Amino acid sequence: MVLSLGTETDVWNAARITAAWGARRDVESVEVVGWDLTHDACALLPGASVVHDLPLSGLRIRAQRHPLAAAIALKGAIEGILAGQSFDAVLNMTYGGLAGHLAPMFTRDPHCVVGPFVDETGQWRASHPAFEYLATWGIDPALNVFALQDVWSAGALVRTDEAGLIAPDPVADTLVEHGCGAGPTPVLVAPTRASEAWLGFGWEALVSSLAHSGGRPVMLVAPKGEEELVERISDRTGADVARWPLRHTAALIKRCGAVLTSDFGTAVLAARTGVRQVLLRPQGPIPLAALPGPHILTMSGAKRPLHLDAVLTHAAWYLLQQNGLESHLHSAGDGLAVHEIGYDNGGCLGASPVSNAEADPAASTLKAWRQVWRDAWVGLPPARRAIDHLLKYGDSNRLGRARLDRGPVGQALRKASQRREAAA
């Protein structure tokens, strides 16, 4: 059973695990427990045979009115899910008090809980060092070196580079076929209002230029709460809008195979369908914890707002696979931060700059960080070479925090530092 009581993007972090568990011969069924608000997202998870919903707003209202009311409702919901049985294994994918307390209630033995949970003395426990890492380092972009989905997969003993792609609904696929017609499949654009503040151009200009120069029509998809913006862009550019439910949108993304967005939720959904995408981001360091998946080109203005031409050039190269633009790409890289997200040699998600032909020292340092932590999770001593590399090139913020670690990584770093000081 997989307990995922978060947002839609949190739910999709479970995709690799449900896919891997669902494919195991010794697993009878994989059941997912989510909120009623995330039911559609849970229903897309590959390998999941049953989706249960907990009523979020109903429980909140009851808890405000009467503690007994909330307790009776929650107990009823749990009994409805259990139906007189218990689960052999429970994966809790939420770092919240509700899920931490609920997880042990779905199984007879608390040792069968994978992920963080609250034990009978009220203390938080973690079933795997990866979850302790997550609790300690969190999602701070200045500290965390892993994508969240990689940490969850490692903790659930699932390969970090498992695809875990959303299975397209055959009915939705037929609908998409009719919706797209016989012409070329469109490029999907999912804009956000917040991005208008940091983009150096309007979405209307991007949509019309892309439709004009790309050779493929542009179709708009509205991220949550962005319906008005999408209507406005559609009115001004004539681009079609796909107003479809989530599972149909997922099938549409899969069929179109190219997404340009500034919305993180859409980026995660597109990553779970395995298509190529361009993700426009505000300035700042790439938040590694939130990496949506592979086959993504992220663009942000390093010193100034993104320029329309630069976005069009990169979109044509990456999404539409138009050749002969490599020379332009290198020259257009000035003042831009353009990274491609993919798997590194260790099978973990990482971002590497596309315009840099030589090995990037920052990327290799991040790889070394990931290697020492992954080794620690499986009980291997940290590689001396990696530790030396980190002490030489590592960011002082991360090094300072990691030296305080009580596990093998902290010990190795402290020992190596002392050795270096003695030698000096």
Next chain:
Amino acid sequence: MIPVWVQRLPAIWIAFVPGLDPRMPPGATVLSIADAKTMVQNGQISFDVANAWAHGAAVEFADDAPPEVRAVAGRLRLLLPEASRPHLAEIGTRFGVPRIATAMAVHATPPSVAALAQELAEPHPDGVPRLSPEARLLRALTGL
């Protein structure tokens, strides 16, 4: 949640003429104004009303209800937490949370979920209290 609906018509009319008031939510626990007045005067409420309240139901009435209905419904809202306490143990037992209900019945006004969860922690010989299933249920609710 199905509300407790205070109706100005006598209960017997409502029972025999279904659909008399289309604004009344289906399945509501219906109280005639006379019943509501009796409950307010005696300070004793029926099990059905206590049960509905313990399930989170609110006391409601029609938008165009006369001042008399509004007044008695308002007083019933204030009275319910205390007047339903004798029924709480019975309701809690029926729905499998007897310890929460018993702990609640001690309080004059409904305590917070967090305070109640503290009270339900079980003592242990090693001095560290353990979470009973009901206490765990309440603690989980604090994380909503």
